Amino acid sequence: MKQGYFEIIENVALTRDVFRMKLQGDTSAITAAGQFVNIKLDGFFLRRPISVCDVEGEVLTIIYKVVGDGTHLLAHMSTGTKLDILTGLGNGYALEKSGSSPLLIGGGVGVPPMYNLAKRLIAQDKKVTVIMGFNASNELFYKDEFEALGARVLVTTVDGSAGIKGFVTDAIAEAGDVSCIYTCGPEPMLKAIYNATDCPAYFSFEERMGCGFGACVGCTCKTKYGNKRICKDGPVLCREEIIW
């Protein structure tokens, strides 16, 4: 973990309420895909935990959805603004068991962390398939960006306005042989994936956090291997340890 100041170099809307922010600063504490950062915002007591979409040299990319007052403020910030950010939080995805054809599944704003993960896996010459699930086509983002990395992309929408009609689990059969699953999204989606598959799998969880670095134990969950803090021992848990 590191604390540092990052300068906003881009803050653009990808959809009606999903934004991409690029920040410049010391990214050296970010060591794995699936980690998150915790952002201090003026006027709010607690920091805002946001997953890392990508990191490239000194540039950190986050993609966030406006859901409350904090993210609303974030969406209105201009380039040049400096933000106090804790980086390198959480365990991130382990790549060791990815096998030759990993499947990455993101639901909504669970899609962003899959980007840096796809990049890392493709750099290891893995055959990466990405399933991205949304409610409707107007929520879709980053399909082209994933394809530009060299990933095969399957889109699902609940209303059928883009890609396969249905949930991400409806596209798993189409992905073909899967050696390992990496996923991030709403908990019901994670559970459906867990139940629909039996290969090695990693699930990224969300919980309301106090500190984001393990001190307050506000975000503890029970696992088969004892209590774990989502912020510090997670947010990624592997299939073997999860208790639904």
Add this chain to the structure above:
Amino acid sequence: MVNDNLNLKVNLSGLELDNPIIPASGTFGFGYEFAELYDINILGSFSFKGTTVSPRYGNDTPRIAETASGMLNSVGLQNPGIEKVISEELPKLKKCFNKPVIANISGFSIDDYVTACRLIDRQEQVGLIEVNISCPNVHNGGMSFGASAQAAAEVTKAVKAVTTKPIYMKLTPNVTDIAEIAKGCESAGADGVSLINTLLGMRLDLRKRKPLLANTTGGLSGPAVFPVAVRCVWQVYNAVKIPIIGMGGVSSAEDVIEMMMAGATAVQVGAANLVDPFACKKIIEDLPRVMKKYRIDDLSDIIGGAH
């Protein structure tokens, strides 16, 4: 820290601290996360995560909710239990903290407090025992002992009978008259009092039309409670002669001075650690500047100085 002959040392019932800054229990774990960031030996001491006789998972999540200038928590005393704290956490802590630590102990019955305090009292690393009779997040215990002067005195007396180290009773502000409770502790032999624990509060989720916290209520902390804490320390200072550890929303060196002038001998920093992991370090480094600004040579001189 040598700084133009400024004296930051304070004394808690014989336990000398290099400075009055103590991270508050439950906001600093057992210190490891912070030891990765800076040398935590700069602290006066620290109060470790509230420990009970048996291991506890605590309450269901969500356990955290934000408020204006603060937060609610309903962790509910998650801890590995006294035996594991002694066999695993204390030896691990020894590697990153070489000063006497404050042991924060909770319980659900007088027997619980006695058992845990007796065991922790024998630990060489422990310099002082802070007995939490004020947790708002557990049922049948915790705060109920801190809600009457008589019950607080009973716990104090029972714990004093089995310990040799200074006993500081941690008090709740969720009472009609905190000074009365403090007097009860003092008369039963407490070496000091520690205050305030969090204020009982709650928030609602408007979409779900339900409480935000799974436990319904939680404890409010952060800058929002600082004035309440100063008032409580002030009232307790007027009522007892034993030392006070003041806490509640402290987030700057100025807050520390204010707490001490109200009557605190040492000051704990809680919620601020969660937002800024360097909060205690920054306060300690800033204290000499603020002391000079208010022409304070020796911090011990200002304890209760506003009365």
